[in-house]
Amino acid sequence: MNDIATRCIDIIAKSKSIPADTISLASTFDELNIDSLDKINISFEVEEAFNIEIPDEALSTLRTVGDMVEGVTKLTATTPSTITTH
């Protein structure tokens, strides 16, 4: 698993207070009991962590953690100079 995936999973785990090792790229947000509001809160955390801006319309299309990682990967690729590493 790459760094982006690991960091996304850590954010989700912290946000929902669940162990990170129970989350995989194939996990759906429904399975993780993450509703649309949770997804919005997670999106703000992900934006801050990666210094990206997620389009508002994109959230509703995300079904799995892998979808989110894929989206973050694309967004960081378009703004490579602004990626933070904390």
Next chain:
Amino acid sequence: MRIASVGTAYPPHRYSQAQISEALTARWQDRMEEPRLINRLFVNCGVDFRNLVFPLDVYENLSGFGPTNDAWIVAAVELGEKAIDTALARVGLTPADISAIFFASVTGIASPTIDARLINRMPFPTSIKRTPIFGLGCVAGAAGISRASDYVRAFPNQYALLLSVELCSLTWQDNDQSIANLISCGLFGDGAAAVVIAGSETALAKRTCATCISGPRILDTRSTFYRHTEHIMGWDIGDMGFKIVLSPDVPKVVNEHLRGNVESFLTDNGLSLGDISSYIFHSGGPKVLEAMENTLSLPENALEASWRSLREVGNLSAASVLAVLEDVLVNAPGKPGTYSILAAMGPAFCSELVLLQW
């Protein structure tokens, strides 16, 4: 008895969801840690457009319950009259033909009520029986049809009129940036709907002609009250007016109760879900409509009219299911003999089901 006609009316100021989101973000950005939350919630509401009573820039000048409610009274009378005119004109009736009027709204209050003010503007008979209904919220469209049908069951040679006017934009709260209020501001729209209910011995109920649009017969109605669910939805009413109570558990309540209610209702009428050809459901919001689809195992597109209404005008509270009914009646009426269910849920929490036959 029969649903003879439905007419809707919408205020003239039509905005995209993005325009409303932008306006409210500009208005509330200094009150919020993360103003982008507004648009992020709004894009998930299933709403593309809404009609509002006022231009967007007027709302920030409306402050306090009194002035806002005064604006509601003026607009509700004007919009209500248009909806009634449309509904009556479609079947060649006039206000003088109406024996009872039921008025439902939960977005403003008045005494004398809006129906009384309309009787002073339109030639209704002075013997008309009035039943204003406040507080049923989103369920009042379906419940209003039920109560009006109760009336014409008792007086089968008479016509009853149901009017619902909901001006949800007049309940926007500057001092409440809670998730519930933001979702409410993203979901609810303004509109009015009027329904003519014809007693079984009226000329309209008996009328048959090849070219007439013939509304469905009302076969039965069912109210179901869910005890101890007051926290699910409603208003906290204070100095600033109506502050939304909206629990994220609304879809859960739908999942827990709706299928059982519908099956029990249909069984009592000698029918089952497989006998229902179309569904006329309140456009509560994406989560509510998805819960309805899932719990009833509905075919794909079964609630398309409800989704379309949500996209085009938002959730109109009590008037929503009536707007969906108008769409079905005008554009996709059932084949003769087929059955439909009209349904809505609302504060209490509770549901109202109406069994229709075309």
